[in-house]
Amino acid sequence: xxxxxxxxxxxxxxxxxxxxxxxxxxxxxxxxxxxxxxxxxxxxxxxxxxxxxxxxxxxxxxxxxxxxxxxxxxxxxxxxxxxxxxxxxxxxxxxxxxxxxxxxxxxxxxxxxxxxxxxxxxxxxxxxxxxxxxxxxxxxxxxxxxxxxxxxxxxxxxxxxxxxxxxxxxxxxxxxxxxxxxxxxxxxxxxxxxxxxxxxxxxxxxxxxxxxxxxxxxxxxxxxxxxxxxxxxxxxxxxxxxxxxxxxxxxxxxxxxxxxxxxxxxxxxxxxxxxxxxxxxxxxxxxxxxxxxxxxxxxxxxxxxxxxxxxxxxxxxxxxxxxxxxxxxxxxxxxxxx
Amino acid sequence: xxxxxxxxxxxxxxxxxxxxxxxxxxxxxxxxxxxxxxxxxxxxxxxxxxxxxxxxxxxxxxxxxxxxxxxxxxxxxxxxxxxxxxxxxxxxxxxxxxxxxxxxxxxxxxxxxxxxxxxxxxxxxxxxxxxxxxxxxxxxxxxxxxxxxxxxxxxxxxxxxxxxxxxxxxxxxxxxxxxxxxxxxxxxxxxxxxxxxxxxxxxxxxxxxxxxxxxxxxxxxxxxxxxxxxxxxxxxxxxxxxxxxxxxxxxxxxxxxxxxxxxxxxxxxxxxxxxxxxxxxxxxxxxxxxxxxxxxxxxxxxxxxxxxxxxxxxxxxxxxxxxxxxxxxxxxxxxxxx
Numbered sequence: 270x271x272x273x274x275x276x277x278x279x280x281x282x283x284x285x286x287x288x289x290x291x292x293x294x295x296x297x298x299x300x301x302x303x304x305x306x307x308x309x310x311x312x313x314x315x316x317x318x319x320x321x322x323x324x325x326x327x328x329x330x331x332x333x334x335x336x337x338x339x340x341x342x343x344x345x346x347x348x349x350x351x352x353x354x355x356x357x358x359x360x361x362x363x364x365x366x367x368x369x370x371x372x373x374x375x376x377x378x379x380x381x382x383x384x385x386x387x388x389x390x391x392x393x394x395x396x397x398x399x400x401x402x403x404x405x406x407x408x409x410x411x412x413x414x415x416x417x418x419x420x421x422x423x424x425x426x427x428x429x430x431x432x433x434x435x436x437x438x439x440x441x442x443x444x445x446x447x448x449x450x451x452x453x454x455x456x457x458x459x460x461x462x463x464x465x466x467x468x469x470x471x472x473x474x475x476x477x478x479x480x481x482x483x484x485x486x487x488x489x490x491x492x493x494x495x496x497x498x499x500x501x502x503x504x505x506x507x508x509x510x511x512x513x514x515x516x517x518x519x520x521x522x523x524x525x526x527x528x529x530x531x532x533x534x535x536x537x538x539x540x541x542x543x544x545x546x547x548x549x550x551x552x553x554x555x556x557x558x559x560x561x562x563x564x565x566x567x568x569x570x571x572x573x574x575x576x577x578x579x580x581x582x583x584x585x586x587x588x589x590x591x592x593x594x595x596x597x598x599x600x601x602x603x604x605x606x607x
Numbered sequence: 608x609x610x611x612x613x614x615x616x617x618x619x620x621x622x623x624x625x626x627x628x629x630x631x632x633x634x635x636x637x638x639x640x641x642x643x644x645x646x647x648x649x650x651x652x653x654x655x656x657x658x659x660x661x662x663x664x665x666x667x668x669x670x671x672x673x674x675x676x677x678x679x680x681x682x683x684x685x686x687x688x689x690x691x692x693x694x695x696x697x698x699x700x701x702x703x704x705x706x707x708x709x710x711x712x713x714x715x716x717x718x719x720x721x722x723x724x725x726x727x728x729x730x731x732x733x734x735x736x737x738x739x740x741x742x743x744x745x746x747x748x749x750x751x752x753x754x755x756x757x758x759x760x761x762x763x764x765x766x767x768x769x770x771x772x773x774x775x776x777x778x779x780x781x782x783x784x785x786x787x788x789x790x791x792x793x794x795x796x797x798x799x800x801x802x803x804x805x806x807x808x809x810x811x812x813x814x815x816x817x818x819x820x821x822x823x824x825x826x827x828x829x830x831x832x833x834x835x836x837x838x839x840x841x842x843x844x845x846x847x848x849x850x851x852x853x854x855x856x857x858x859x860x861x862x863x864x865x866x867x868x869x870x871x872x873x874x875x876x877x878x879x880x881x882x883x884x885x886x887x888x889x890x891x892x893x894x895x896x897x898x899x900x901x902x903x904x905x906x907x908x909x910x911x912x913x914x915x916x917x918x919x920x921x922x923x924x925x926x927x928x929x930x931x932x933x934x935x936x937x938x939x940x941x942x943x944x945x
Contacts (some may be wrong), residue, residue: 315721315744340678340687340703349678353705357712362719365678365703367691374695381700383653406653525890548679549885552863554892 273316282306329388332362333575336378336392338370338419342518343546344564345393348417351568352391359576361388370457370491372397379403383410389575391568393419396458396491413578413586417571418562422462425588429571431595433463436560437470439597440514440542443558445478447540447603449512453485453503455524456516467516467544485510489520497523504531504539515543521557540603544595555601562595611654620644667726670700671913674716674730676708676757680856681884682902683731686755689906690729697914699726708795708829710735717741721748727913731757734796734829751916751924755909756900760800763926767909769933771801774898775808777935778852778880781896783816785878785941787850791823791841793862794854805854805882823848827858835861842869842877849877856883859895878941882933893939900933 279286284303292299292307299307310316335352337345349365356363364387368375375395382390383406390412401423408414408424420428437454444452454471458464468486475481487503489496500523503509515521521543528535535541535555542558550557570591577584600606617624622641630637630645637645648654673690675683687703694701702725706713713733720728721744728750739761746752746762758766775792782790792809796802806824813819825841827834838861841847853859859881866873873879873893880896888895908929915922938944 339684341681341684343679346677346679346684349705350707353707362704362716365705366700367687367703369688369691378700519886522887522890525887529890547887548857549860549863549887549891552860552867552892553887553890554894556892 273311273314278307278310278314278316281310330386331360332364332387333389333391333572333579334364334366334378334382334387336366336368336375336390338368338393338395340365340367343548344418344518344544344562347546347564348393348568348571351565351570352572353568354565355569355572355576361576368395370395370397372399376403379407382407382412385412387412389413389415389579391415391417391571391575393417394421394461395419396461396464399460413575415571415575415578415586417567419461419463420590426586427571427574427589427591429567429574429591429593430463431562431567431593433466434470434473436544436595436597437467437514437516438474439470440544440560441471441474442478443542443597443599443603444512444514444540445474445480447512447536449510449540450480451485451508451510452480452512452514453487453510454514454516455487455489455500455520457489457491457520459488464516467514471514489517493519493523496520497527500524500527501530504528504533509539511539513539513541515541515545518543518545518547521545521547525553535602536605542597542603550598550600553602555606558600558603559598560595561598563593567593611649611652616645616648616652616654619648668724669698670702670725671727671729671910671917672702672704672716672720672725674704674706674713674728676706676731676733678703678705681886682756682856682882682900685884685902686731686906686909689903689908690910691906692903693907693910693914699914706733708733708735710737714741717745720745720750723750725750727751727753727917729753729755729909729913731755732759732799733757734799734802737798751913753909753913753916753924755905757799757801758928764924765909765912765927765929767905767912767929767931768801769900769905769931771804772808772811774882774933774935775805775852775854776812777808778882778898779809779812780816781880781935781937781941782850782852782878783812783818785850785874787848787878788818789823789846789848790818790850790852791825791848792852792854793825793827793838793858795827795829795858797826802854805852809852827855831857831861834858835865838862838865839868842866842871847877851877851879853879853881853883856881856885859883859885863891873940874943880935880941888936888938891940893944896938896941897936898933899936901931905931 275286275289278289289307292304340346353363366378372395401421404421404424415427417429420430456464504527524541533539545559546561546564550559578586613624613627616627627645630642678684691701704716710733739759742759742762753765755767794802842865862879871877883897884899884902888897916924
C-alpha cells in the first residue's frame with residue numbers, strides 16, 4: 270500500500286492541501302463539519318504524518334534517548350524501567366542506545382544526536398570514557414542532557430548518583446567487621462567518577478582501621494574471559510585476598526566460579542560484597558551480600574529533571590548533583606547463614 | 608552555539624548553498640580545490656547535516672529498531688548483542704524499544720515507525736499480543752520486518768525461532784527420566800506461538816510416557832508479586848507438582864524463593880528445568896538445569912536477513928522460518944550434585 274499523503278486526502282475531499290493540514294491540526298480557521306470529514310477520512314485511510322517533515326518544522330521528535338553501556342546489568346535494566354515510567358506519562362518514546370563500554374561507539378551515538386534526532390538525552394558513560402569533547406559538542410547544541418550513575422563531572426548539567434564514597438566505605442567496613450584482613454577492590458574503570466569515589470571510600474575505610482598492607486585495587490577489563498583468568502590468578506596466589514568488594518555486578522559470577530573451581534568456600538575462605546541489583550542475589554550459592562542502588566528511583570529522578578528542561582523554556586539544567594542513598598544488604602557471602 | 612547551516616558555510620566561503628551541498632556530497636560538478644575548502648570549514652565548525660532534512664530526501668535513517676518485551680531477561684540482552692554485532696559492521700545505529708509486555712505500547716511503537724523513523728524492524732511480540740492489525744499496518748508500508756523468538760505466524764515475513772516443540776518435549780522427558788510424576792508447565796502467555804509450541808512438546812512427552820493426571824499448564828502473568836503468590840499456592844497444595852518446566856527465565860527466581868520459604872529442597876522435593884540463558888545458572892543454589900537458546904546467534908541471524916532486505920531492492924522477505932536448536936544443560940536443580 271502506498272503512503273497516504275495530504276495531497277491524496279485533499280483530492281478525495283475536494284479541498285486544498287493547506288485546508289487538510291489545518292483541519293488535522295484542529296485550526297479554528299476550518300469549520301467543525303469539515304474537520305470531522307477530514308479526520309474521519311484520515312483515520313479510515315490510516316494517514317500518518319511524515320515524522321521527518323513534522324520534526325523539521327517543529328524540531329520536536331517526541332523522543333528521548335537513553336545511552337547506556339549495557340543492559341545485561343540489573344542496575345541499568347531497572348533504571349530504564351524508571352525512565353520509561355515517566356516518559357510514558359509524558360507521551361514520549363524512549364530509544365535505548367548501547368555503547369557496550371566502547372568509547373568510539375559513544376562518540377558516534379552522540380554525534381548522531383546533534384542532527385536533532387531526539388529531544389533530550391539521559392546517559393551513563395562507558396568505562397573507557399576519559400575525554401569529553403563529544404559530550405561538550407552535544408551540550409553546545411542545546412539538547413538537554415542529564416547524567417545518571419556514571420556521570421561526567423566536567424559538564425555543567427544535572428547529575429543523579431548514589432553515595433558512592435559512603436557505599437565503598439560501608440562495603441569495606443563490613444568486610445573488616447567480618448574479620449577480613451586483606452581486602453581487594455575489583456573495578457572496571459580508572460576513569461569513571463563513580464569508580465574513583467568507591468575506591469576513595471574503600472581506601473578511607475582501610476585507613477580508619479589501620480589496615481596497611483591490604484590495598485589491592487584491581488582493574489578488570491571488558492573481556493569476560495580475561496577477567497576470569499585474572500581473578501583465577503589472584504585467588505590462586507598464596508597471598509590471596511580474604512575479602513572482595515566487587516564494584517560491578519558482572520564480576521561476581523566470575524568470583525563465585527573461580528572459588529568453586531579452586532575449592533575455596535564462600536564466606537569461610539573468601540567474603541564478597543557486590544554492587545548489584547540482581548533479583549537472584551537471594552538464591553545464589555551462597556546468597557550474595559550487596560550494595561543495592563535505588564536504580565528505579567534514579568532512572569525516574571533523571572527523567573523528571575530532563576522533562577522539566579523539555580517542557581519549560583525558562584528551566585535551565587544546571588550543574589547540580591542529586592545523590593540518593595544505596596543500601597548494604599547482608600547475606601550469606603559475608604556472614605554464614607544457618 | 609547556534610547550529611551551523613549550509614547558508615552560514617556558503618556566506619563564509621562566498622559560494623552558493625547548492626555548491627556547498629554538492630561539495631559535501633563529493634559531487635563531480637565541484638572542483639577538488641573548492642571541495643577541500645568546504646570540507647575543511649565544515650569540519651572546523653563541526654557542521655552536522657540535519658538528519659530530518661536528509662531523511663526526507665533519501666528516506667534512509669541508517670537506523671534499525673529492535674522491539675522487545677524487556678531487557679531484564681538474559682535471552683534478550685544476548686540477542687541484542689548479536690544484532691548490534693551485525694549492525695555495527697553495516698554502519699547502522701540500533702534503537703531499542705521496550706514494550707514491557709504491554710500490547711498498547713507495542714501498537715504505539717509500531718504506529719510511530721510508519722512515519723519512516725527507522726529503515727527496518729526486528730521484533731519479538733509481547734505476551735499479550737493476540738491480534739496483529741498493527742503489525743499488518745506496518746508491514747503494508749514496506750518497512751522490512753523480521754521476527755525473532757516470539758514471532759507472529761500470521762505475517763508473511765522471515766522468522767527466527769528455536770525448536771520450541773522439541774525443547775518443551777526434551778525438558779519434560781528429562782524430568783520424567785529423573786522420576787517426576789506430576790509435572791507443571793509455567794507459562795506467561797496463552798497467545799504466543801512459542802508458548803504454544805513448548806506446551807505442545809510438554810503434552811506430547813506426557814502422552815508418550817502415559818502420564819495422565821499430570822498436565823498442569825499454569826498461566827502466570829506479568830506481575831511478579833502475583834506470580835510469587837500463585838507459585839506459593841501451588842507449592843503449598845498437597846497435590847503439589849514434583850517437577851516444573853519454567854518457560855520463562857524470570858519465573859525461576861520465584862520458584863526457588865518459594866521452595867526456600869516452604870522448606871522444600873531442590874532437587875529432592877521439586878525438580879526444575881528453566882528456559883534460560885542466565886550466566887549465573889551455575890552459581891545458583893542449587894545450580895539450574897536449563898534449556899539454553901542460541902540467543903546471540905538468533906540475534907545475528909535476524910539482523911543478517913534484515914540487512915539483506917535493506918541492501919537489495921530485489922530481495923523480498925518471504926514467509927520463511929529459520930529454526931535453530933536449543934540445548935538441555937543438566938545441572939543441580941534436576942540431578943543431585945556431589
